[in-house]
Amino acid sequence: MGDTSKKMAKSLERPGSAYNGYVMLAALVAVLALGILLPLSGALQDMRPGLGIPVLIILAAAFLLIAVGFLMIQPNQAVVITLFGEYRGTVRKDGLHWIWPWMGKQKISVRAHNIHSEKVKINDLRGNPIEIACNVVWRVADTAQAVFDVDDYKEFVNIQIEAGLRTVGARHPYDDMSDEDETTLRGSADVVNRELIEELNDRLKVAGILVDEAGLTHLAYAPEIAGAMLRRQQADAVIAARKKVVIGAVSMVEDALTKLSRDGIIDLDNERKAAMVSNLMVVLCGDREAHPVVNTGTLYT
Incomplete structure (x- = not known):
């Protein structure tokens, strides 16, 4: 029993060989010219009897053989060449090439x-x-x-x-x-x-x-949870904004109390400080515009 766990052999690209297409094009033109000029010039009649037709057949076969072997490769294009199922290389050079007609060729784009x-x-x-x-x-x-x-x-x-x-x-x-x-x-x-x-x-x-x-x-x-996730994102944004506002308000209140105490503007005991902090925090953190209340008495009356 064969080893079913054997891995598939990895193929590797290698350069393929092809003939210069322009040289073969010149040869094609030469064969065509011979096929036309020989009958017109009467050279076939000067040949030995029975050779004229075989010569024409050979020229026709050569013309067909050369004509079907041309291969045009565009820039960033490659041609994979095979011979009776066997990989014989890849031609990547752009231009006009020629290979034997019985060799298989498959074009493949190497562009992005x-x-x-x-x-x-x-x-x-x-x-x-x-x-x-x-x-x-x-x-x-x-x-x-x-x-x-x-x-x-x-x-x-x-x-x-x-x-x-x-x-x-x-x-x-x-x-x-x-x-x-x-x-x-x-x-x-x-x-x-x-x-x-x-x-x-x-x-x-x-x-x-x-x-x-x-x-x-x-x-x-996904649509089935998009609404719930949007509300969660909105809640996260609100919490983050509130957190930043509170941190800023605390810093501003601290600076205000420190300046009042340092400049001797007013002497505040702990209870008055607590009342001022409460009022300032309400003003700084509130969503609505603050409406001041005038107190004509004291804090204790």
Whole structure:
């Protein structure tokens, strides 16, 4: 029984050989000229009997053989060459080339490709359902792997982008709900994008694909919890604002009491200080405009 755990052999790109297409084009023109000039010049009649037709057949066969072997390669394009199922190399040099007609050739683009993924619904690290999407710039780095090691490398890329996006999205929470400084999908874009590139490169290296750029383009809570999370964010914002106002008010009251005492403007006992602090805090922290009350008596009457 064979070893079913044996790994698939990895293909590696190597340079392929092709003839200069312009030289072969000149040869094609020469064969065509001979095929036309020989009958017109009467040279076929001067030949030995029975040789004229074979010569024309040979010229026609040579013309067809040369004509079907031309190969045009555009910039940032490659051609994978095979011979009866055996990989014989990849030609990357652009221009006009010529190969034997019985050799298989498959063109493949090595230009940068841009993919914007569909929105994917996943659960973040805390289990909250979120919607996430990304944009990926990728290119073929090894043509042999792209052609021979996966069935359809473009479809393979699309599937692995979604899988990688799910993996990275589940590693982190959408937002930071605690006081700890942790990586979040919303607040740590550089870290998340770097992880996404590494994850995709690790998944796509089997197909000879290299990811140059990757980044999140859509990030939101799922509709079923979006309302509740919005209220939580609003509450967090209000609490943070109140905290800042209170800290500022305490500092202002402290400065006021210190200046009154240092300049000798008024001598306040503990009870009067407490009353002044209370009044100042109400004025400084209140949401509405303060309305002063004139006290014509004393604090104790």
